Amino acid sequence: MAAILEVKNVSKHFGGLKAVDQVSLTINKGEIFGLIGPNGAGKSTLFNCVAGYYKPTMGDVFFKGEKITGVKPWNICKKKIGRTFQLVKPFKMKTVLYNTMVGAYARSAKPAEVRDMALAVLEELRLADEKDTLAKNLTIADRKRLEIARAMATDPELLLLDECMAGLRPNEVDEIIEILQGIRSRGVTIFVIEHIMRAIMALSDRIAVLQFGEKIMEGTPKEVSQDDRVIKAYLGESYVIAGN
Ligand SMILES: Nc1ncnc2c1ncn2[C@@H]1O[C@H](COP(=O)(O)OP(=O)(O)O)[C@@H](O)[C@H]1O
Numbered sequence: 601m602a603a604i605l606e607v608k609n610v611s612k613h614f615g616g617l618k619a620v621d622q623v624s625l626t627i628n629k630g631e632i633f634g635l636i637g638p639n640g641a642g643k644s645t646l647f648n649c650v651a652g653y654y655k656p657t658m659g660d661v662f663f664k665g666e667k668i669t670g671v672k673p674w675n676i677c678k679k680k681i682g683r684t685f686q687l688v689k690p691f692k693m694k695t696v697l698y699n700t701m702v703g704a705y706a707r708s709a710k711p712a713e714v715r716d717m718a719l720a721v722l723e724e725l726r727l728a729d730e731k732d733t734l735a736k737n738l739t740i741a742d743r744k745r746l747e748i749a750r751a752m753a754t755d756p757e758l759l760l761l762d763e764c765m766a767g768l769r770p771n772e773v774d775e776i777i778e779i780l781q782g783i784r785s786r787g788v789t790i791f792v793i794e795h796i797m798r799a800i801m802a803l804s805d806r807i808a809v810l811q812f813g814e815k816i817m818e819g820t821p822k823e824v825s826q827d828d829r830v831i832k833a834y835l836g837e838s839y840v841i842a843g844n
């Protein structure tokens with residue numbers, strides 16, 4: 601399998617804080633790769649290093665073999681890496697369609713083409729019926745899907761999702777799992793941060809675990825959920841009991 605994303609010894613320090621500490625990982629084309637770890641472990645910071653919002657203090661990021669360390673967000677987007685933010689921030693007074701078209705303008709300058717691209721993405725995210733709804737009036741679940749739609753409208757080959765299921769009900773989580781599996785089946789690679797264990801376990805081919813900025817484990821969902829260090833660091837006794 602061909603690597604699409606390689607993170608090599610990436611560190612990001614904020615003053616004396618090692619938010620990300622010498623993390624390396626390789627994601628293959630077409631994979632769903634999960635990233636888990638306690639709050640403050642450095643997950644969002646690592647995403648920001650990949651997406652160009654932060655320049656790593658040390659280390660390098662390669663996308664399809666090309667070094668992209670320190671490349672700015674807009675150019676990262678041009679290279680076909682799309683991302684969502686942990687805190688969703690749509691244009692609240694604009695419609696779902698408008699918000700999605702903003703993403704599609706990364707690919708085309710022709711309004712009619714952009715509109716068609718956005719409508720196709722809204723179909724995939726099951727938001728087509730809400731296209732004329734103002735973003736501020738959406739339910740939380742629809743707002744989360746709009747955030748994914750905005751990222752998908754940039755037509756990424758690699759999609760970074762930062763906790764896109766937080767706060768959702770189980771049936772809403774199931775729907776997002778289905779949608780993401782559909783997106784992956786079209787060949788889009790997905791790098792996903794998620795706290796909902798059931799979702800990350802169901803979706804991911806492989807999972808990396810961060811703790812205090814360091815990668816402490818990587819493996820299949822089964823391997824990760826059975827690893828003593830991971831159970832101690834993150835999953836906790838309740839998970840062990842629930843999982844057995
Ligand atoms: N811009 C920043 N400036 C200073 N500290 C930051 C900044 N962003 C994140 N941090 C710190 O880095 C650590 C990792 O944060 P973060 O990557 O958001 O963790 P996670 O997403 O795993 O919860 C935390 O201690 C956080 O307070």
Ligand SMILES: [Mg+2]
Nearest residue numbers: 643644645686
């Ligand atoms: Mg985070």
